[in-house]
Amino acid sequence: MFCPKCGHELDSNNICTNPDCITNINNHYDKNLKLNSDTSNSNLNSNNDIFNNNNNYNENNNENYNQNFNQGSNNFNNSNETNMNNEFRDANGISATEMMEFLGDKNTEYYMDKWTRFQENSNFVSWNWPSFLFTLYWFWFRKMYNIAGIIFAVDIGSLLLLGHFKWLRYLISLVIMIGSGLLANQLYINHATNKIKSAKFTTSMGFDNSMFVRRLRSMGGITWIPLFVAIGLFVLALILIVFATAISISNVGHLRF
Structure with a gap:
């Protein structure tokens, strides 16, 4: 039999198999729609699989990176702690x-050598030229204010009480200078040890390591104030000498007339 619409031969079920027949237009449309829908779903699922795979890859990479970074940081911290514990x-x-943090940057190697000698003998004696030449100012320069105050008091006392015995004043000053030259290094290392012990005790009350280091640096090191004071006194003495000389010359010239 043949289709009454297009004349194409019908199949065994009396259905026209001509795809262009008007009787198959709806079926053809549904088939194409289903085919396109299946293709779109297939592409969407494929894209989702790629996206999920990329996310999984990135997550795995991030997780591995974080693990490696944390492990490296832990190894670095553990290494520092081991070095500090083994120091x-x-x-x-x-x-x-x-x-070294307490000593500061000024002559650190020199005083670290004295610290090593202090371990062998706490009563060691070594010569210190700056302390011998600038006794009061050197102790002040190294923030040993107690000893600097004692030396200053002795100098003022000898000036007030021994004004008529200049030789005795000079003798006392010489003894102080020699004693300072011989004992300055020992006194300074002992001073540094006591200050660091005091700072460590304060740290044990709850301060962190960074604050402990800042405290060591503030308590130790040097101060330039004595240098400025010495320069000021030198300039003042020079001005007084020039002023006294000018007055003397003026008086001599006045007497001539």
Whole structure:
């Protein structure tokens, strides 16, 4: 039999198999729509799979990076802690790093050598030229204010009480200078040890390590105030000498007339 619409032969079920027949237009449209829908869903699922795979890849990479970074940081911190724990400490529990932080940048190697000698003999004696030449100012310069105050008091006392015995004043000043030259290094290391112990005690009350280091640096090191004072006194003395000389010359010239 043949289709009455297009004349195409019908199949065994009396259905026209001509795709262009008007009787198959709706079926053809539904088939194409279904095909396109299946294709779109397939592409969407494929894109989702790619997106999910990329997300999983990025998450795995981030997780591996974070693990490696944290592991590296832990290894670095553990290495620092191990080095600090293995660092030499003297009988007072003071490490070389703590002593260097207290000493500051001025002649650190020189005083670290004296600190080493202090471990062998706390009563060691070594000569210090700056302390011998600038006794009061050197102790002040190194923030040993107690000793600087004692020396200043002795100088003022000898000036007031021994004004008529200049030789005795000079003798006392010479003894102080020599004693300072011989004992300055020992006194300074002992001073540094006591200050660091005091700072460590304060730190044990709850301060962190950074505050402990700042405290060491503020308590130790040097101060330039005595240098400025010495320069000021020198300039003042020079002005007085020039002024006294000018007055003397003026008086001599006045007497001639």
